[in-house]
Amino acid sequence: xxxxxxxxxxxxxxxxxxxxxxxxxxxxxxxxxxxxxxxxxxxxxxxxxxxxxxxxxxxxxxxxxxxxxxxxxxxxxxxxxxxxxxxxxxxxxxxxxxxxxxxxxxxxxxxxxxxxxxxxxxxxxxxxxxxxxxxxxxxxxxxxxxxxxxxxxxxxxxxxxxxxxxxxxxxxxxxxxxxxxxxxxxxxxxxxxxxxxxxxxxxxxxxxxxxxxxxxxxxxxxxxxxxxxxxxxxxxxxxxxxxxxxxxxxxxxxxxxxxxxxxxxxxxxxxxxxxxxxxxxxxxxxxxxxxxxxxxxxxxxxxxxxxxxxxxxxxxxxxxxxxxxxxxxxxxxxxxxxxxxxxxxxxxxxxxxxxxxxxxx
Amino acid sequence: xxxxxxxxxxxxxxxxxxxxxxxxxxxxxxxxxxxxxxxxxxxxxxxxxxxxxxxxxxxxxxxxxxxxxxxxxxxxxxxxxxxxxxxxxxxxxxxxxxxxxxxxxxxxxxxxxxxxxxxxxxxxxxxxxxxxxxxxxxxxxxxxxxxxxxxxxxxxxxxxxxxxxxxxxxxxxxxxxxxxxxxxxxxxxxxxxxxxxxxxxxxxxxxxxxxxxxxxxxxxxxxxxxxxxxxxxxxxxxxxxxxxxxxxxxxxxxxxxxxxxxxxxxxxx
Numbered sequence: 001x002x003x004x005x006x007x008x009x010x011x012x013x014x015x016x017x018x019x020x021x022x023x024x025x026x027x028x029x030x031x032x033x034x035x036x037x038x039x040x041x042x043x044x045x046x047x048x049x050x051x052x053x054x055x056x057x058x059x060x061x062x063x064x065x066x067x068x069x070x071x072x073x074x075x076x077x078x079x080x081x082x083x084x085x086x087x088x089x090x091x092x093x094x095x096x097x098x099x100x101x102x103x104x105x106x107x108x109x110x111x112x113x114x115x116x117x118x119x120x121x122x123x124x125x126x127x128x129x130x131x132x133x134x135x136x137x138x139x140x141x142x143x144x145x146x147x148x149x150x151x152x153x154x155x156x157x158x159x160x161x162x163x164x165x166x167x168x169x170x171x172x173x174x175x176x177x178x179x180x181x182x183x184x185x186x187x188x189x190x191x192x193x194x195x196x197x198x199x200x201x202x203x204x205x206x207x208x209x210x211x212x213x214x215x216x217x218x219x220x221x222x223x224x225x226x227x228x229x230x231x232x233x234x235x236x237x238x239x240x241x242x243x244x245x246x247x248x249x250x251x252x253x254x255x256x257x258x259x260x261x262x263x264x265x266x267x268x269x270x271x272x273x274x275x276x277x278x279x280x281x282x283x284x285x286x287x288x289x290x291x292x293x294x295x296x297x298x299x300x301x302x303x304x305x306x307x308x309x310x311x312x313x314x315x316x317x318x319x320x321x322x323x324x325x326x327x328x329x330x331x332x333x334x335x336x337x338x339x340x341x342x343x344x345x346x347x348x349x350x351x352x353x354x355x356x357x358x359x360x361x
Numbered sequence: 362x363x364x365x366x367x368x369x370x371x372x373x374x375x376x377x378x379x380x381x382x383x384x385x386x387x388x389x390x391x392x393x394x395x396x397x398x399x400x401x402x403x404x405x406x407x408x409x410x411x412x413x414x415x416x417x418x419x420x421x422x423x424x425x426x427x428x429x430x431x432x433x434x435x436x437x438x439x440x441x442x443x444x445x446x447x448x449x450x451x452x453x454x455x456x457x458x459x460x461x462x463x464x465x466x467x468x469x470x471x472x473x474x475x476x477x478x479x480x481x482x483x484x485x486x487x488x489x490x491x492x493x494x495x496x497x498x499x500x501x502x503x504x505x506x507x508x509x510x511x512x513x514x515x516x517x518x519x520x521x522x523x524x525x526x527x528x529x530x531x532x533x534x535x536x537x538x539x540x541x542x543x544x545x546x547x548x549x550x551x552x553x554x555x556x557x558x559x560x561x562x563x564x565x566x567x568x569x570x571x572x573x574x575x576x577x578x579x580x581x582x583x584x585x586x587x588x589x590x591x592x593x594x595x596x597x598x599x600x601x602x603x604x605x606x607x608x609x610x611x612x613x614x615x616x617x618x619x620x621x622x623x624x625x626x627x628x629x630x
């Protein structure tokens with residue numbers, strides 16, 4: 001188990017009539033890639049700013065390497081930030097921007113040149129040292145901002161939605177690069193995003209946030225396969241969420257049918273919500289299907305068709321299929337017990353985790 | 362149709378430009394080549410550049426304009442910095458601009474009242490037991506009053522360039538380890554250079570030819586080029602010499618403009 005580098009204990013952030021953060025607790029280990037994921041206004045950037053030292057927590061402790069850093073100003077904290085708008089100083093060229101932190105720390109001239117060169121090489125822009133910031137493209141600015149942040153050799157790198165200004169193709173490329181950069185440097189990354197795809201692709205651990213609270217933490221696969229509640233299921237990926245009730249352990253009933261499922265630990269007849277991911281639904285003939293739905297619209301997404309259909313009770317169903325179907329046709333849908341995930345209403349994360357432990361190997 | 366429509370909009374501007382910019386400048390240049398008895402001559406320029414009086418006057422004008430600009434900059438920059446961080450900054454900046462709505466002459470008279478021998482300032486000095494000071498008609502009071510009048514024109518462009526700086530630059534600077542002072546000198550001041558430059562332009566150029574203030578507050582002891590122009594046109598009636606000084610002033614303004622407008626060009630070596 002690697003060492004804890006950052007820990008937040010009962011952190012609250014309150015403005016006059018608004019609570020931005022409610023009892024945030026987490027530990028970040030050295031050398032891992034963490035993501036704070038949530039819709040805008042959920043408090044994820046506030047957490048980042050509290051760690052960076054740009055804003056104070058109203059109460060609670062921020063620990064860095066075991067030391068309380070609440071009262072240490074931002075310029076004395078051993079971590080660096082990549083900003084959403086990059087914040088590259090326009091009055092300096094690329095070299096001067098990257099060297100800025102080193103010069104402030106009174107690093108010797110020869111070493112500055114060497115470390116700037118190394119940092120630029122890491123982001124593959126070592127030829128650009130003498131360029132002006134205004135001459136760079138968005139993607140290049142992004143890399144320079146990263147180089148500037150890592151040149152000081154921080155123990156933690158904070159990234160505030162750094163990819164949101166890039167186009168889709170570049171954003172995908174940068175996901176690979178950030179991930180490999182983090183693995184090469186072996187430092188902790190705390191990445192803030194509202195883009196669930198980015199979070200799933202890069203992270204070791206994801207914290208899903210909403211309304212100033214962390215709803216669920218876990219690795220990407222767990223969060224995707226076993227979301228804790230309606231919000232997480234809906235926010236992470238596409239999903240079909242159907243109300244139902246547990247008949248008994250491993251048996252759930254919805255839409256008038258009872259199905260075998262893989263979840264347990266709930267009260268008999270407890271009302272629940274069932275999540276089925278669109279890619280887990282298999283289209284078959286109406287007779288063979290566990291459910292019958294009527295196709296409404298289909299969208300071709302390139303690698304799959306996205307099919308929108310309605311069942312007899314008018315619930316919406318989203319299906320991902322490699323093959324097209326016919327509009328207005330009645331089709332059958334099948335799914336296995338493991339394709340369903342059952343969520344209880346208002347279950348806390350602690351209870352959710354301990355319940356999963358009782359029946360999962 | 363469309364073309365003539367557009368010409369209609371251009372006409373007032375063109376006429377204004379011709380009548381109030383090009384024609385007067387042309388006339389000034391024209392008159393500068395005539396002596397007092399209306400004969401064509403280069404003597405005016407020769408006199409200007411040979412006589413010690415005119416050169417001293419020029420040096421004086423530049424020196425005073427420089428001091429006025431420097432003092433208003435030193436007061437304005439911190440003021441703009443503070444105002445830009447206030448909660449109701451728009452209101453505060455409005456309060457700074459407010460005095461510019463009052464006529465310059467009225468403000469000058471107000472200062473005569475304040476600074477005169479029996480004025481408010483001396484009354485206050487007496488209250489705290491200081492002897493009455495002779496303040497009116499001194500260089501110091503001239504420079505201070507002139508700076509007071511110029512400060513709003515200096516603050517405004519600086520304030521605007523300060524509010525244009527995104528907060529994330531300041532955060533980035535702190536994040537990389539800079540103290541508040543380092544952030545000010547290495548990030549904020551360089552980034553507000555355009556504002557400082559236009560403030561300097563707006564203040565320095567008119568300060569070269571302040572004549573009313575030098576008379577009312579400076580007591581006519583300070584003879585700047587502005588005072589000389591006024592003397593030549595209204596008292597000695599030597600329009601040629603007055604125009605020559607005018608041409609010199611115009612040229613020095615252009616020089617200042619060019620100097621402060623230089624775009625930073627940095628090579629890619």
